[in-house]
Amino acid sequence: MRAHNFYLPPYLKALTVMLFIIVLVFFLIVGKGLLVPIFMGGFFAILFTPLSNFLEKHKFPRTLACFISLLLMTALVVGLISFVISNVVSFTKDFTNVTDRLVGVAGEIDQWTLSKFGINENLEDKIDSNALIEYLNQNSKSITAFALNAIGSISGLVLIPIFMFFLLLYRDHLTKMMVMIYREKDPVLVKMRISSLRKLIQSYIVGVGKVMIILAILNITAYSLIGIKHAIFFGIIGAILNIIPYIGPLIGVSLPVIYSFLTMDSILYPVLVLGAYQIIQFLEGNFLTPKIVGGNVNLNAFITFLGLLVGGSIWGIAGMILVIPTLAILREIFDLSEHTKPFALLLGEEKEDIKYLPEDENTE
Incomplete structure (x- = not known):
């Protein structure tokens, strides 16, 4: 039997794309708690792949090589978290002297307005020191809580190292999966693109x-x-x-x-x-x-800015950090297929000549 191309009218294509975007955004919002650690674990796995490969070349079993990479990543993250928390708690205590500083500034403003305009608002006497100290103490706790929440959303606590370990361990499986998905392509070419993507x-x-x-x-x-x-x-x-x-x-x-x-x-x-x-x-x-x-990610400025807005609104700080490398990965994946190359062109920044199709010569 002859294969027939399935044709969708333009308005149905547009509707399909809109529905896909709505479902995707809903999925990203609902699955934030799981997806953020997966993405972070994936990027850490990519980052530590050279170390794991190096250890495996020196006769380390893959499981042990992945575990050593995991320990190094955990040590780095724990050290950074400890540093941030200790310093946030420390510098917020310095706000106890803020009232004296504000009273001094208010006095300087009073002297300046009096000398220039003959007006004395007595701002210095209007500052309530006790209320200001109480307000700053409350906001110091808020700053600490914000820092802890931001770190928690990025680090993924326990899940990130777990995902990193398994993605490192089964990285060959992921390569084989991509080869199967793009089976109409040359397997060697697909593996080369995956390797290029990893290096990128x-x-x-x-x-x-x-x-x-x-x-x-x-x-x-x-x-x-x-x-x-x-x-x-x-x-x-x-x-x-x-x-x-x-x-x-x-x-x-x-x-x-x-x-x-x-x-x-x-x-x-x-x-x-x-x-x-x-x-x-x-x-x-x-x-x-x-x-x-350099131009490693090769994304245009508009897509970068739009990605930051969308990533920040959906996943907060973690989304703003993850969105740039994620878009770079999507661009490379889109470039693997002729059907998705227009999306790769949309994300990229290089200027390519667009060849307009001539009018249908068969139209009568």
């Missing part, structure tokens, strides 16, 4: 890690020279948040700016922090990221 994600993660370390060193050096307390904490947090495009760097610099304004005795400190931030971001955007990370 590894290069992206390692490159981002290198940029993060350099930014942390630059931030810590700048904040220490300025005289900001907890310079190491603010420097590292700013470097980590930098992995979230556009939004992350702004959050990273707002923390030391607000802290220095509330705890230091001069407005010069937050101004210097902003100046250092501008210089470091210029170096990162024009030299560090282009040279180290």
